[in-house]
Amino acid sequence: MEQILAKEAFLRQLKADGIDVIFGNPGTTEESLLDAIGHFDGIKYTLGLQEASVVAMADGWARLKRKPAAVQLHSSVGLGNALGILYEASRSHTPMVVFAGETYSDLQAFDGFLAGDLAAIARPVTKWSTRITHGMQLLRELRRAIKVAAAPPQGPVFLALPMDVLDTMVDAEIHPTSFIPRLGPCSDEAARKIAKHLVSAKWPTLLIGDGVSVSNAQAELRTLANLLACPTWGVEFNELSASFRDPMFLGLTGHSFGDNTRALLKNADAVLAIGTPLFPELFPSRLPYFQPDSVLMQIDTDSWEIAKNFPVEVAAQADPKESLARILAAVKRVIPANQQEIAARRKAVRKLKRENRQRETDQYKSVPDTPANMSPGTCMQVLAEEVSNKALIYDESITSTAPLLHFLQPGKPQSYILARGGCIGVGWPGAIGASFALPDLKIVAPSGDGSALYALQSLWTAVAHNRNVIFVVCNNESYRILKINLLHYWHDTNLPKGPFPFMDLRSPDIDFCMVARSFGMAATKVNSASALRKYLRAALVQNGPTLIEAMINGSVDTEIKSLMKTS
Numbered sequence: 328m329e330q331i332l333a334k335e336a337f338l339r340q341l342k343a344d345g346i347d348v349i350f351g352n353p354g355t356t357e358e359s360l361l362d363a364i365g366h367f368d369g370i371k372y373t374l375g376l377q378e379a380s381v382v383a384m385a386d387g388w389a390r391l392k393r394k395p396a397a398v399q400l401h402s403s404v405g406l407g408n409a410l411g412i413l414y415e416a417s418r419s420h421t422p423m424v425v426f427a428g429e430t431y432s433d434l435q436a437f438d439g440f441l442a443g444d445l446a447a448i449a450r451p452v453t454k455w456s457t458r459i460t461h462g463m464q465l466l467r468e469l470r471r472a473i474k475v476a477a478a479p480p481q482g483p484v485f486l487a488l489p490m491d492v493l494d495t496m497v498d499a500e501i502h503p504t505s506f507i508p509r510l511g512p513c514s515d516e517a518a519r520k521i522a523k524h525l526v527s528a529k530w531p532t533l534l535i536g537d538g539v540s541v542s543n544a545q546a547e548l549r550t551l552a553n554l555l556a557c558p559t560w561g562v563e564f565n566e567l568s569a570s571f572r573d574p575m576f577l578g579l580t581g582h583s584f585g586d587n588t589r590a591l592l593k594n595a596d597a598v599l600a601i602g603t604p605l606f607p608e609l610f611p612s613r614l615p616y617f618q619p620d621s622v623l624m625q626i627d628t629d630s631w632e633i634a635k636n637f638p639v640e641v642a643a644q645a646d647p648k649e650s651l652a653r654i655l656a657a658v659k660r661v662i663p664a665n666q667q668e669i670a671a672r673r674k675a676v677r678k679l680k681r682e683n684r685q686r687e688t689d690q691y692k693s694v695p696d697t698p699a700n701m702s703p704g705t706c707m708q709v710l711a712e713e714v715s716n717k718a719l720i721y722d723e724s725i726t727s728t729a730p731l732l733h734f735l736q737p738g739k740p741q742s743y744i745l746a747r748g749g750c751i752g753v754g755w756p757g758a759i760g761a762s763f764a765l766p767d768l769k770i771v772a773p774s775g776d777g778s779a780l781y782a783l784q785s786l787w788t789a790v791a792h793n794r795n796v797i798f799v800v801c802n803n804e805s806y807r808i809l810k811i812n813l814l815h816y817w818h819d820t821n822l823p824k825g826p827f828p829f830m831d832l833r834s835p836d837i838d839f840c841m842v843a844r845s846f847g848m849a850a851t852k853v854n855s856a857s858a859l860r861k862y863l864r865a866a867l868v869q870n871g872p873t874l875i876e877a878m879i880n881g882s883v884d885t886e887i888k889s890l891m892k893t894s
């Protein structure tokens with residue numbers, strides 16, 4: 328068999344699996360690999376200038392490609408910088424093969440510069456983490472890593488690559504990685520039971536998450552929700568598992584306060600959760616989420632999430648799309664006798680949706696535009712009007728996300744992605760990664776000013792590779808979400824409202840346009856709807872990256888009024 332250098336074999340294997348880009352940031356221990364990449368045909372190396380951005384770019388790429396991204400980090404320190412976003416990728420199931428170089432194996436016991444147990448550092452944030460100890464093991468372990476990353480539930484894996492391993496001559500035994508086929512449907516019996524509970528419930532509620540979009544189950548979900556008039560909520564909902572325009576889709580439960588979610592479920596007597604954890608909130612409710620006689624049913628590819636916190640009447644580790652198809656067939660077989668009840672519920676859900684929308688409209692209108700800035704509602708209305716159907720919106724606008732969703736009402740596949748949050752600073756680099764995955768798509772990346780500051784260096788990559796991304800800073804000169812959450816804390820603990828500590832991003836003020844220009848990117852600051860509209864229109868028809876700094880009102884007066892009055 329042909330003998331080649333292990334690092335060459337490594338690249339050939341990635342290429343054989345259709346991975347044609349490596350997102351990376353190098354150090355001395357990766358230089359020999361970079362040298363090989365430089366001479367290798369068919370893999371593009373994309374340099375990011377800090378590891379958090381590198382991993383976030385890979386996250387965006389993998390989410391759009393739906394297959395493992397390749398990420399190269401620098402030894403223990405580069406891996407350390409990446410941990411926050413790797414944590415996020417592992418919690419939200421982004422498939423990635425992450426690797427970092429280290430010094431020659433025979434020198435590792437010396438415990439010198441950059442020494443560390445890399446595989447141990449990566450273990451808590453990966454599905455599998457190992458050091459490759461011999462060149463002849465490389466291909467087998469690389470293929471295993473790719474397979475493990477891609478197997479449901481997907482997630483990151485880590486390989487430590489000592490320099491000598493990469494320089495070994497190995498057999499060029501390249502063949503495409505064998506993947507585990509997707510799971511099949513839930514059993515007929517489970518489908519029948521689920522159908523029976525949904526059909527006989529008064530308020531059969533669907534809780535859905537990214538598992539639905541990952542299995543492309545949107546059509547089946549919509550049919551089921553409409554057939555039985557099921558109120559539907561997005562829980563861990565970062566991709567469009569349902570259209571915001573679907574009449575039965577009522578919006579997102581949010582990931583902060585379990586008591587909010589609990590209130591939404593007060594009438595639910597049968598709940599089917601599909602492809603979502605229950606519940607991903609920071610402050611889960613201490614009170615029961617479900618009524619004592621309600622029935623919980625759960626379908627997920629991830630056994631960890633099933634029955635994680637609540638007893639489940641019907642549980643299925645199964646593919647959402649195929650399971651929903653089976654449930655639909657079972658529902659149709661017993662075609663419900665209670666058609667009048669369903670029609671009444673349909674009306675009630677539509678009414679609820681209308682009322683929620685009206686409440687949001689009133690709330691956004693109540694914040695005025697001023698000469699210095701726009702209300703978040705105005706900013707997002709313009710963005711939604713101008714961008715709708717012309718670009719993918721990759722959103723990390725934090726407190727501006729709610730008005731954006733309100734005005735955009737996204738539904739078409741690849742029209743909207745919510746940066747998963749948790750670890751902020753994933754939006755802009757994620758958009759850049761997405762633009763490598765879908766080079767023909769224009770991408771608009773609204774980001775909170777605070778979040779953008781974690782990922783500024785990603786602008787350099789966008790310029791270096793002339794990405795078609797419009798970066799929009801929703802600049803409210805603050806960590807507004809933290810103010811809102813502190814108000815909740817004061818309210819819940821009956822403490823008096825004080826000044827907001829360390830949450831204003833002023834004195835010195837930050838000039839995002841100057842930052843962008845320093846990376847060679849054109850940038851404009853706007854503080855009115857008309858200016859925003861004008862520059863968005865221009866940017867949408869231009870090639871290459873631009874930045875628009877939109878000054879928006881960061882007031883939390885509405886929240887103060889609503890929270891403090893009830894205390």
Ligand SMILES: Cc1ncc(C[n+]2csc(CCOP(=O)(O)OP(=O)(O)O)c2C)c(N)n1
Nearest residue numbers: 725726749750751775776777778806807808
């Ligand atoms: C890596 C990391 N550091 C800190 C936080 C805490 N955090 C969550 S949201 C936020 C501020 C977001 O501010 P911005 O992006 O300006 O959005 P706004 O709330 O103003 O709409 C911070 C600091 C986090 N989630 N992740």
Ligand SMILES: [Mg+2]
Nearest residue numbers: 775776777805
């Ligand atoms: Mg802000």
